[in-house]
Amino acid sequence: xxxxxxxxxxxxxxxxxxxxxxxxxxxxxxxxxxxxxxxxxxxxxxxxxxxxxxxxxxxxxxxxxxxxxxxxxxxxxxxxxxxxxxxxxxxxxxxxxxxxxxxxxxxxxxxxxxxxxxxxxxxxxxxxxxxxxxxxxxxxxxxxxxxxxxxxxxxxxxxxxxxxxxxxxxxxxxxxxxxxxxxxxxxxxxxxxxxxxxxxxxxxxxxxxxxxxxxxxxxxxxxxxxxxxxxxxxxxxxxxxxxxxxxxxxxxxxxxxxxxxxxxxxxxxxxxxxxxxxxxxxxxxxxxxxxxxxxxxxxxxxxxxxxx
Amino acid sequence: xxxxxxxxxxxxxxxxxxxxxxxxxxxxxxxxxxxxxxxxxxxxxxxxxxxxxxxxxxxxxxxxxxxxxxxxxxxxxxxxxxxxxxxxxxxxxxxxxxxxxxxxxxxxxxxxxxxxxxxxxxxxxxxxxxxxxxxxxxxxxxxxxxxxxxxxxxxxxxxxxxxxxxxxxxxxxxxxxxxxxxxxxxxxxxxxxxxxxxxxxxxxxxxxxxxxxxxxxxxxxxxxxxxxxxxxxxxxxxxxxxxxxxxxxxxxxxxxxxxxxxxxxxxxxxxxxxxxxxxxxxxxxxxxxxxxxxxxxxxxxxxxxxxxxxxxxxxxxxxxxxxxxxxxxxxxxxxxxxxxxxxxxxxxxxxxxxxxxxxxxxxxxxxxxxxxxxxxxxxxxxxxxxxxxxxxxxxxxxxxxxxxxxxxxxxxxxxxxxxxxxxxxxxxxxxxxxxx
Numbered sequence: 001x002x003x004x005x006x007x008x009x010x011x012x013x014x015x016x017x018x019x020x021x022x023x024x025x026x027x028x029x030x031x032x033x034x035x036x037x038x039x040x041x042x043x044x045x046x047x048x049x050x051x052x053x054x055x056x057x058x059x060x061x062x063x064x065x066x067x068x069x070x071x072x073x074x075x076x077x078x079x080x081x082x083x084x085x086x087x088x089x090x091x092x093x094x095x096x097x098x099x100x101x102x103x104x105x106x107x108x109x110x111x112x113x114x115x116x117x118x119x120x121x122x123x124x125x126x127x128x129x130x131x132x133x134x135x136x137x138x139x140x141x142x143x144x145x146x147x148x149x150x151x152x153x154x155x156x157x158x159x160x161x162x163x164x165x166x167x168x169x170x171x172x173x174x175x176x177x178x179x180x181x182x183x184x185x186x187x188x189x190x191x192x193x194x195x196x197x198x199x200x201x202x203x204x205x206x207x208x209x210x211x212x213x214x215x216x217x218x219x220x221x222x223x224x225x226x227x228x229x230x231x232x233x234x235x236x237x238x239x240x241x242x243x244x245x246x247x248x249x250x251x252x253x254x255x256x257x258x259x260x261x262x263x264x265x266x267x268x269x270x271x272x273x274x275x276x277x278x279x280x281x282x283x284x285x286x287x288x289x290x291x292x293x294x295x296x297x298x299x300x301x302x303x304x305x306x307x308x
Numbered sequence: 309x310x311x312x313x314x315x316x317x318x319x320x321x322x323x324x325x326x327x328x329x330x331x332x333x334x335x336x337x338x339x340x341x342x343x344x345x346x347x348x349x350x351x352x353x354x355x356x357x358x359x360x361x362x363x364x365x366x367x368x369x370x371x372x373x374x375x376x377x378x379x380x381x382x383x384x385x386x387x388x389x390x391x392x393x394x395x396x397x398x399x400x401x402x403x404x405x406x407x408x409x410x411x412x413x414x415x416x417x418x419x420x421x422x423x424x425x426x427x428x429x430x431x432x433x434x435x436x437x438x439x440x441x442x443x444x445x446x447x448x449x450x451x452x453x454x455x456x457x458x459x460x461x462x463x464x465x466x467x468x469x470x471x472x473x474x475x476x477x478x479x480x481x482x483x484x485x486x487x488x489x490x491x492x493x494x495x496x497x498x499x500x501x502x503x504x505x506x507x508x509x510x511x512x513x514x515x516x517x518x519x520x521x522x523x524x525x526x527x528x529x530x531x532x533x534x535x536x537x538x539x540x541x542x543x544x545x546x547x548x549x550x551x552x553x554x555x556x557x558x559x560x561x562x563x564x565x566x567x568x569x570x571x572x573x574x575x576x577x578x579x580x581x582x583x584x585x586x587x588x589x590x591x592x593x594x595x596x597x598x599x600x601x602x603x604x605x606x607x608x609x610x611x612x613x614x615x616x617x618x619x620x621x622x623x624x625x626x627x628x629x630x631x632x633x634x635x636x637x638x639x640x641x642x643x644x645x646x647x648x649x650x651x652x653x654x655x656x657x658x659x660x661x662x663x664x665x666x667x668x669x670x671x672x673x674x675x676x677x678x679x680x681x682x683x684x685x686x687x688x689x690x691x692x693x694x695x696x697x698x699x700x701x702x703x704x705x706x707x708x709x710x711x712x713x714x715x716x717x718x719x720x721x722x723x724x725x726x727x728x729x730x731x732x733x734x735x736x737x738x739x740x741x742x743x744x
Contacts, residue, residue: 037327135603188491190422190424191418192421192422192423192424193424193425193426195380195418195420195424195425196420196425196426197441198385198412198420199383199385199412199417199418200412200413200417200418200437200441200485200489201409201410201411201412201413201414201418201438201441201442202437202441203409204465210426211426214426214428215426217429228492
């Protein structure tokens with residue numbers, strides 16, 4: 001690892017060109033030769049997760065999945081949304097993109113869940129420590145602004161062609177809002193309420209569980225929503241490295257200059273995006289809001305607060 | 309010895325900023341708050357005070373005076389830069405976090421300005437929160453929380469969410485949460501400042517009642533002087549991080565330590581703070597019932613007044629007698645003063661506020677009599693004293709202006725009557741008692 005780097009250094013002295021790319025490549029070579037076992041394990045785990053989720057969505061007949069999704073939409077948002085989604089999902093089936101859409105959904109879910117498993121604890125850490133925040137923030141900036149395609153290259157080398165490099169690139173790309181929103185949410189919790197926990201002798205863990213996380217939940221859920229949306233925006237790029245799904249057809253449409261195919265697959269992405277966005281946005285709101293009618297009834301029973 | 313006080317603070321400093329130690333040394337060497345501004349912000353400077361068990365101790369100051377920082381050092385939310393804090397005899401400055409949490413659970417709880425309730429929990433669960441942290445089993449903590457909620461007047465609201473309650477009710481939940489924890493010391497940080505004036509008054513009264521029932525030690529922070537005067541057994545006035553005076557409301561009002569305090573108390577409604585005991589005069593025009601009519605008449609002549617208070621055994625106040633009736637008794641040769649005795653028109657207790665003295669003072673020409681709980685006459689408040697106290701001028705009480713009810717019978721008539729009927733030496737039977 002050291003030798004090629006010093007070699008690059010010699011060439012820099014000769015030509016004046018910074019051999020950044022060569023350094024990265026030599027690190028990559030070092031990692032692939034020495035840590036390939038580790039990456040094989042990761043690959044197996046991610047692949048296993050993806051296959052399991054994919055079986056759930058792509059396995060059963062389409063109408064069962066549509067029924068479940070629409071009923072969930074009815075429960076969370078109401079009949080208008082459910083009706084709109086029913087029409088949208090049937091359209092996806094109509095243009096023969098159903099299987100692709102389910103593969104994509106599975107990829108998005110797996111990538112989002114893993115991204116959140118990393119992002120939320122990291123966000124909690126950065127909310128508690130200014131030092132951690134100062135270190136993590138520039139890294140997140142870097143991850144978010146680096147063109148997403150660039151992640152694909154090492155991901156391909158480390159995880160080989162297939163769905164896993166797509167998942168990995170998606171996770172890296174979608175991680176940042178999860179961390180940022182969690183930090184923002186926890187830092188935004190009313191200081192006095194946290195002080196109240198402290199003043200009654202609650203431990204930091206209890207304050208986190210009983211005060212900070214519940215009160216930060218709407219903001220954290222907004223972060224979850226963003227993570228999912230960014231994941232979805234990565235599916236086309238994931239399609240380029242062989243992750244099956246809507247992205248594959250978009251890429252095919254592009255290479256064959258087949259606008260029709262591209263639009264059919266693209267519509268699928270849009271409909272998934274609308275569904276996931278509206279659902280997670282609704283979940284981010286306080287629980288009572290989900291039952292508008294019941295809540296109105298409850299409000300009537302409640303005596304008006306008297307100015308006692 | 310440490311348990312003589314519920315809370316003891318001595319030499320407390322809190323300096324925020326990059327170089328607190330350096331700033332501390334300079335402050336201790338006599339530098340002013342402005343001089344060390346480059347090193348840090350001195351929020352609290354050399355604060356020392358003791359709070360007795362069962363006392364309501366008010367810390368009063370304008371915003372930025374350091375009172376919120378001070379109260380947060382008393383339960384360790386802020387670590388003092390220097391100094392010591394003892395709660396129920398235990399030092400809390402510089403102890404490990406776990407020990408500190410233990411003391412907070414057991415000894416000291418807090419009520420917050422903006423209530424600081426958990427919005428995602430019911431009123432009952434909020435009230436039981438401190439008990440939950442203490443590890444009290446669910447059934448017991450619910451029962452105790454219900455009990456306290458009923459005490460603060462929130463019966464029937466247990467299952468509501470805090471957001472469904474008005475501000476006053478939310479603060480009752482905050483108060484219930486702190487009371488339910490059953491700690492000896494209660495810190496209240498501007499607890500009523502966010503409430504409407506009417507509700508604030510009601511809460512203040514309720515707090516005084518609760519304190520009387522439960523005997524908690526309360527340290528109350530406020531910027532409202534009237535609130536401080538109403539609640540405080542003692543008041544510490546803070547300015548620019550320093551405690552400038554500690555004293556009872558009466559002391560702060562009548563004897564301000566410096567111009568700042570004087571200016572501060574300038575606008576206070578004195579009638580609602582000062583008590584009868586604080587302004588009363590020693591009773592001069594008094595006579596023992598057993599001394600008889602002649603003695604009474606003599607006091608009236610010497611004091612040039614038409615009425616005197618009549619005392620029974622143990623200085624208990626029996627009533628008043630008027631000059632004409634006493635004169636008649638003397639002329640008739642009576643030995644007993646009782647036939648002339650009338651009921652005292654105006655009596656108040658020692659802790660009556662001046663605002664409650666206006667009516668009696670207006671109704672009777674006599675000074676208002678101040679009695680203790682055994683009906684013993686402890687002082688009188690002539691109208692002139694009452695007015696002087698309200699105007700915050702030092703009343704110059706002379707024989708002339710103290711007399712509200714001037715003699716209706718000429719002095720020479722009295723003297724003549726005494727001479728005509730009397731034989732005893734004058735001084736022997738006189739009982740003024742005023743300087744006893």
